[in-house]
Amino acid sequence: MDAELLELQRLFQATQESKAKVRLSERNVVELVTKLKDLQLLDSDLLHTITGKEFITKERLKAEVETEINRLGRASLVDIAAAVGVELVHCERVAEQIVAEKPDLTFVQGEIVADSYWDTVAEEVNEELQESGQVVVGELANRFNVGSELLTRVLESRIGKLIQGKLEAGQLYTPAHVSRIRAVVRGAVRALTVPTALSAVWSCLQKQLREGDDASSGGVSGEGVLFQSVLSGLIADGEIKGSLRGGGAVWTPAVFAQSQRQSVEAFFSQNGYVSYDFLRKLVLSQPKSYLQEKYPDGIALETVFIHPSLTSVLDAASEEAISGGGWIDALPLVPTTFSKSDAALLLNLCPSVIKGKKEGTAVVLADTCLVSQAFIKAFSDKVEAEVRQLAEKAVATHLSNPRKVVVDSTATERGASSSKSSVTSDKNFEGGDDVSQGKVGKKKRSTANSSKERTKDEGDEETGGKGGKGKKKGGRSKGGIGLLIGEAGNGSTKTVKQSGAIKDSDIPTQEQLVEKTLEWFPDMESAGNEGEDYGDGGALPKSLADLVRPTVISTWAAVKRANFNASAEDRRRRLDSLQQRLDEAYANLQLFEKALDLFEADSPTTLILQRHLLRTSAAEITDMFLKAQNQEKELEEGDGSEGHESSSAAPDYLSNGERMSMAKRLPGHGLSKRAVELVETLEGKSVEAFEAALEAVVKVSGLRLKKLDKKSERALLHAQKKLLSVQVEEENDPVALLPKVVALLFVQVHSRALQAPGRAMAAAVTRLKTGLSEESYQTLMAYHTSTVQLLSMQATSDPNETDCLCEEQINELNLDSNVSRGN
Amino acid sequence: MDGWDASTKSTVTKIPLLTTRAGPRDGAEWTKRLKEEYQALIKYMEMNKANDNDWFRISSGPDGTKWKGKCWYVHNLLKYEFDLQFDIPVTYPATAPEIELPELDGKTAKMYRGGKICLTIHFKPLWAKNCPRFGVAHALCLGLAPWLAAEVPHLVDTGMIVHKDNVTATKADA
Numbered sequence: 001m002d003a004e005l006l007e008l009q010r011l012f013q014a015t016q017e018s019k020a021k022v023r024l025s026e027r028n029v030v031e032l033v034t035k036l037k038d039l040q041l042l043d044s045d046l047l048h049t050i051t052g053k054e055f056i057t058k059e060r061l062k063a064e065v066e067t068e069i070n071r072l073g074r075a076s077l078v079d080i081a082a083a084v085g086v087e088l089v090h091c092e093r094v095a096e097q098i099v100a101e102k103p104d105l106t107f108v109q110g111e112i113v114a115d116s117y118w119d120t121v122a123e124e125v126n127e128e129l130q131e132s133g134q135v136v137v138g139e140l141a142n143r144f145n146v147g148s149e150l151l152t153r154v155l156e157s158r159i160g161k162l163i164q165g166k167l168e169a170g171q172l173y174t175p176a177h178v179s180r181i182r183a184v185v186r187g188a189v190r191a192l193t194v195p196t197a198l199s200a201v202w203s204c205l206q207k208q209l210r211e212g213d214d215a216s217s218g219g220v221s222g223e224g225v226l227f228q229s230v231l232s233g234l235i236a237d238g239e240i241k242g243s244l245r246g247g248g249a250v251w252t253p254a255v256f257a258q259s260q261r262q263s264v265e266a267f268f269s270q271n272g273y274v275s276y277d278f279l280r281k282l283v284l285s286q287p288k289s290y291l292q293e294k295y296p297d298g299i300a301l302e303t304v305f306i307h308p309s310l311t312s313v314l315d316a317a318s319e320e321a322i323s324g325g326g327w328i329d330a331l332p333l334v335p336t337t338f339s340k341s342d343a344a345l346l347l348n349l350c351p352s353v354i355k356g357k358k359e360g361t362a363v364v365l366a367d368t369c370l371v372s373q374a375f376i377k378a379f380s381d382k383v384e385a386e387v388r389q390l391a392e393k394a395v396a397t398h399l400s401n402p403r404k405v406v407v408d409s410t411a412t413e414r415g416a417s418s419s420k421s422s423v424t425s426d427k428n429f430e431g432g433d434d435v436s437q438g439k440v441g442k443k444k445r446s447t448a449n450s451s452k453e454r455t456k457d458e459g460d461e462e463t464g465g466k467g468g469k470g471k472k473k474g475g476r477s478k479g480g481i482g483l484l485i486g487e488a489g490n491g492s493t494k495t496v497k498q499s500g501a502i503k504d505s506d507i508p509t510q511e512q513l514v515e516k517t518l519e520w521f522p523d524m525e526s527a528g529n530e531g532e533d534y535g536d537g538g539a540l541p542k543s544l545a546d547l548v549r550p551t552v553i554s555t556w557a558a559v560k561r562a563n564f565n566a567s568a569e570d571r572r573r574r575l576d577s578l579q580q581r582l583d584e585a586y587a588n589l590q591l592f593e594k595a596l597d598l599f600e601a602d603s604p605t606t607l608i609l610q611r612h613l614l615r616t617s618a619a620e621i622t623d624m625f626l627k628a629q630n631q632e633k634e635l636e637e638g639d640g641s642e643g644h645e646s647s648s649a650a651p652d653y654l655s656n657g658e659r660m661s662m663a664k665r666l667p668g669h670g671l672s673k674r675a676v677e678l679v680e681t682l683e684g685k686s687v688e689a690f691e692a693a694l695e696a697v698v699k700v701s702g703l704r705l706k707k708l709d710k711k712s713e714r715a716l717l718h719a720q721k722k723l724l725s726v727q728v729e730e731e732n733d734p735v736a737l738l739p740k741v742v743a744l745l746f747v748q749v750h751s752r753a754l755q756a757p758g759r760a761m762a763a764a765v766t767r768l769k770t771g772l773s774e775e776s777y778q779t780l781m782a783y784h785t786s787t788v789q790l791l792s793m794q795a796t797s798d799p800n801e802t803d804c805l806c807e808e809q810i811n812e813l814n815l816d817s818n819v820s821r822g823n
Numbered sequence: 824m825d826g827w828d829a830s831t832k833s834t835v836t837k838i839p840l841l842t843t844r845a846g847p848r849d850g851a852e853w854t855k856r857l858k859e860e861y862q863a864l865i866k867y868m869e870m871n872k873a874n875d876n877d878w879f880r881i882s883s884g885p886d887g888t889k890w891k892g893k894c895w896y897v898h899n900l901l902k903y904e905f906d907l908q909f910d911i912p913v914t915y916p917a918t919a920p921e922i923e924l925p926e927l928d929g930k931t932a933k934m935y936r937g938g939k940i941c942l943t944i945h946f947k948p949l950w951a952k953n954c955p956r957f958g959v960a961h962a963l964c965l966g967l968a969p970w971l972a973a974e975v976p977h978l979v980d981t982g983m984i985v986h987k988d989n990v991t992a993t994k995a996d997a
Contacts, residue, residue: 002854002858004858005854005857005858005861005887008858008861008862008865009861009882009883011861011865012861012864012865012868013882015865015868015869015872016868016880016881018872019872031900035900
């Protein structure tokens with residue numbers, strides 16, 4: 001074994017045996033400290049550093065933070081935490097404690113700042129301020145990296161101490177700067193003599209200042225505010241005189257306000273009134289309230305402000321008017337600058353007027369006119385008398401023109417009923433206007449004398465027939481509406497309406513009333529408002545006219561109604577009689593027509609018979625109808641009396657030419673045409689055609705035809721028979737007797753009424769053969785033959801001979817007829 | 824040298840490296856090697872003592888092939904002490920010595936049958952790389968010391984080993 005090895009072995013052993021150096025490892029120390037903490041031998045608020053290698057007590061930390069703060073003056077907590085190597089949370093907690101303990105420290109946005117720091121900042125700021133005259137706080141805040149609000153607060157507390165200057169709206173100014181601005185503002189504002197918007201002044205000043213020194217371009221933004229504060233300072237010091245209006249935006253110099261006031265006062269005291277326009281010219285924005293404030297006893301009207309004394313003149317005048325039963329217009333009594341509404345208001349303020357209105361002794365008309373009740377009464381009486389007179393005159397005219405009156409009266413009745421229901425209604429007035437339009441239209445037309453247009457109008461009415469009435473009414477109200485819309489004087493659209501409106505045309509219109517009023521009271525010409533709706537005259541006459549118009553209309557209607565009822569009856573009666581006559585004649589025609597059936601086989605005879613019938617009965621009906629229609633028409637046209645006479649004097653049967661001309665003259669296209677057709681059928685050969693034409697024409701004229709029924713036919717036949725027997729008995733002329741005898745026999749034998757001309761007599765007699773006894777027939781035949789002979793003889797030789805021959809036969813026939821009567 | 828903590832690494836670098844490549848059968852060469860081993864051990868021990876980190880005692884027979892001793896670990900202020908033994912293999916230094924803790928046989932998974940601690944993962948490659956410069960001192964420093972630091976707290980926590988004071992206490996209780 002190697003000694004060296006042994007030596008080494010021994011050495012190793014020795015090393016192992018040697019005592020270990022007593023030294024606590026880090027781990028042991030940590031263990032120990034934890035143990036001590038567990039045993040609560042150490043304060044439990046032991047902290048450790050960020051590295052974890054060190055324990056640190058709070059006191060130590062506090063001391064360290066404090067030294068850090070003291071060293072820097074302003075330290076961010078983050079920086080402190082990094083510097084002392086302790087977690088931020090602990091630092092914060094400690095810092096809070098420190099700040100709480102030391103009043104000169106502040107805790108600002110994660111930073112601890114000492115007052116001393118602010119002092120240095122303030123010094124620095126002051127230095128800069130003195131250099132440049134003005135500094136913007138915002139910029140400083142940026143530079144010092146603090147909030148501008150905080151900085152402002154800090155600086156504010158040091159202004160006057162560390163900072164020689166003025167803080168204004170985020171800007172610092174040196175006193176020199178401020179005094180310069182103050183001088184500028186004072187100069188500018190003193191120079192102003194009229195109210196001026198300050199913003200304009202400021203911008204002007206700013207521009208000038210900027211031009212003055214380019215250097216201070218940095219902080220112009222806040223200048224306006226500085227100006228404003230300087231201005232209020234100046235006002236407070238009494239260096240400038242004036243006041244700020246509109247929330248301090250407008251400067252009104254005292255000198256301006258004073259002159260304003262003086263001029264208003266001067267005007268008001270001189271004139272007793274002042275118009276708002278005048279004040280507006282003086283730039284007083286709210287003249288009414290201004291004046292009311294200034295003169296509490298004054299009266300504010302619509303456009304003027306007046307002194308109460310001004311009403312006394314008007315009051316006196318109105319009192320006089322009321323007591324004297326007269327009227328006044330307020331407008332000429334007030335200064336010319338007064339508007340009509342002002343005058344109206346003022347008038348209503350007069351004590352006498354108020355009293356008068358309350359007692360019902362006066363009425364304010366046309367806004368500005370005061371009219372005493374006595375005056376109105378007198379006026380309306382006068383008007384009524386006038387109207388009554390007029391109405392009577394009108395009625396007199398109408399009586400000579402019955403057809404027209406009839407139509408008129410219906411319209412008036414309507415008007416009267418409506419006026420009864422609402423005498424004062426506006427619609428009625430509109431109606432009145434309508435009437436006036438109608439009148440104008442009529443006047444125009446009558447001067448033009450175009451009867452054609454007129455007949456057409458009338459014709460329209462006729463064709464309208466019964467329904468036409470409703471139509472007329474509609475047309476009328478439509479006319480009213482049209483006028484409401486206001487197309488006055490537009491003649492072309494009126495023609496249709498006028499056909500309806502024409503009826504009431506004679507009632508005095510508003511214009512007429514106005515004219516009349518002015519005639520009576522010429523001084524009313526310009527009284528009342530002169531609005532455009534009143535034309536050139538004053539409003540008072542119009543108002544008066546309006547006032548009395550309902551009375552006028554009702555008076556008018558009353559007078560008319562009384563007069564017109566009779567004429568209406570008249571017309572109805574006429575129509576009825578026409579209908580009746582028509583019925584009779586038509587029944588006869590039908591009766592006779594039936595008799596023709598018996599001759600159907602014998603066509604030439606039928607032809608003759610038909611023609612005869614057309615010549616006699618049909619012609620009679622046609623004439624009757626045409627005459628009646630013509631009469632109506634003539635009455636309508638106004639020259640009725642003449643027409644009537646002529647028609648009554650006319651012969652029983654008209655010639656065809658006369659008929660034709662009459663038919664053509666008939667009013668209304670349809671009626672005339674049909675009438676012409678009717679007349680034409682008279683010339684024809686067919687009774688049926690005539691009947692058709694007749695029916696058509698009658699229908700058009702508003703009448704109707706009655707078809708013959710069995711019962712009436714029998715009655716008629718009986719009547720015919722009776723008539724014939726009477727005629728036969730009375731008839732002495734044998735020639736004339738023959739047709740009558742034949743007719744009678746026809747009635748008896750065939751129960752048909754026959755109208756036969758002489759030429760058809762033979763056929764008629766032949767037709768009787770079957771119904772008579774041989775003997776009777778023979779007698780009749782003989783009678784007939786002898787009559788024919790007689791007639792032919794009469795044509796050639798002397799009458800005496802024939803006479804005796806006839807006599808004989810008549811006797812025979814009498815016998816014969818007696819025989820047949822016996823049947 | 825990733826598997827070890829900083830202090831271990833710094834300690835290892837301070838242990839002198841060996842130079843002689845010789846096994847127990849190489850006669851004089853082995854003696855030379857053994858001398859170097861001792862020097863390294865002495866140095867390591869001195870370092871431990873100086874750092875108040877004394878944690879083992881070993882001694883060997885005259886030929887230096889069998890080593891015996893004790894090692895301990897302080898956990899929760901309690902010292903756990905274990906018997907320690909290992910042989911120098913024939914192929915030494917190419918093969919690392921297999922350190923045995925017979926007391927802990929069967930108590931932990933990180934151990935081969937017979938109480939040999941498992942050092943395969945980190946230690947073996949490092950040893951192979953540093954052959955023949957690493958010796959017993961390095962094996963203890965890099966192998967056993969980390970093993971103890973890792974395993975003892977675990978064993979104590981799981982109750983596999985009990986401190987001798989507590990053993991007596993529990994026994995007394997029983």
